[in-house]
Amino acid sequence: MKFACAIGIALFPSVSWAFEPQLGSGAQLLAVESVSKNVLSIPTGPYSQDSIQSISLRGDLQRRSWRVSSGFTNTTDTAAALISQLEAEGFDVVFSCDSVACGGFDFRFGLDVFLPPNMFVDLSDYHFLSAQRETPEGSEGIWALVSRTVQAGMVQINTVAPTGVSEELVDKEKALPSGARADQTPEASSATNSKINENVSTSAILRSQGHIALSDLVFATGSSTLTQKTFVSLQDLSDFLNNHPDQRIALVGHTDTEGVLSSNVNLSQRRAVSVLELLVDEYGVKRSQVEAHGVGYLAPVSSNQTEEGRQSNRRVEAILLASNKG
Structure with a gap:
């Protein structure tokens, strides 16, 4: 059974997001993820040093992504249209760049971007x-990333609004699970493990599927250094582990096939x-509950022949292990 129509997800009783993009009738909302009382990092310059x-x-944060299947011309025109809309609503554009001027690979992988299929980025x-x-x-802040596949345009918009100042977002038919596509069943959505969300808890996913991808983690390019200390997935995971001290997980790192x-x-x-x-160190999880391993490119979830597939394969997963015996 497929969702007939879904345009949002209600999370906060009074949150009206700062900006509603006009992307045309060919735009399909793919994913929505909302988090209260958090921090959004907004780039104001290119990748450098x-x-x-x-x-x-x-x-209050929100991430959304769209696939624009018709009416999309190119990334520059779409970005220019978004800039015009923002300026008309009283925003000051603080930074704008294309792939080369932004910093290419390094800039893109410094952003908190949905994994495919919810967002594809042509570097x-x-x-x-x-x-x-x-x-x-x-202050209200926003950043937008516009890219494309061979068939369609892709847009992701991340926003932050002062806590509790707006109206509830309501869907027309049925709420779209965070990180889900409108053409997926709930079962297919959770099977992708693309997002941890309030409809399917971390513990439920771990117990039913045995693993979950921590897909919001961002590492410095070619490095093991995380770009920040606060991630939604780690907060959810630590809540689960701290509330269930008998549970253990393995963290498993994965890469694409670039390099040996x-x-x-x-x-x-x-x-x-x-x-x-x-x-x-930051979430208070007992060291005895967690172990870490790396398997490189030996366990892909997508083809490494495309950039989208390689993005999917670069991930860290949490795997539920046998409970502590005592």
């Missing part, structure tokens, strides 16, 4: 923009260890 210049705004053809406006309640196996195994192992250390 191993980092992306940015500002951080606190509030040779994307456009980024960020904007901000001041309100009596505080030994180097990829080493990198994937170090990334899994970084996640372990963050869970222990």
Whole structure:
């Protein structure tokens, strides 16, 4: 059974998101993820000297993505249209760039982007923009990433609004699970493990499927260093582990097939260890509940022949192990 129509997900009783893009009748909403009282990092400059210049705004966050199957011309025109819409709504555009000017691979992988199929990014053809406006309640911020596949345009928009200042988002037919596509059944959506969400809890996914991808993690390019200390997936995972001290997990790092196996195994192992250390140091998880491993490119979930597939394969998963005996 497929969802007939879904345009949003109700999470906060009074949240009206700062910006509703006009993407045309050919735009299909693919994913929605909302988080209260968190921080959104908004790039204000290109990738340079191993980092992306940015500002951080606190509030209620939302990530959304769309597939634009008709009416899409190119990334530049779509980005220009979004800029015009933002300026008309009182936003100041603080940064705009194309793939080369942004910093290419390094810039894109410094962003919190949905995994395929909810977002595809062509590293040779994307456009980024960020904007901000001041309100009596505080600052509102937004960034948008526009790219394309062979068949369609792709758009992701991340927003942050002061906590509790807007109206509830309501769907027309049935709420779309966070990170799900409108043409997927609930079972197919959870099977992709693309997002941890409020409709299917971390513990439910771990217990029913035995593993879950921590798909919001962002590492510095070619490094095992996480770009920040706060991630929704790790908060959910730590809540589960701290509330169930008898449960144990293995963190397993994965890569694409670029480079030799030994180097990829080493990198994937170090990334899994970084996640372990963050869970222990920042989230209070007992070290005895977590172990870390790396398998490089030996367990792909998608083809490595496309950039989209390689993005899917670069991940860290949590695998539920046997319970502690005592």
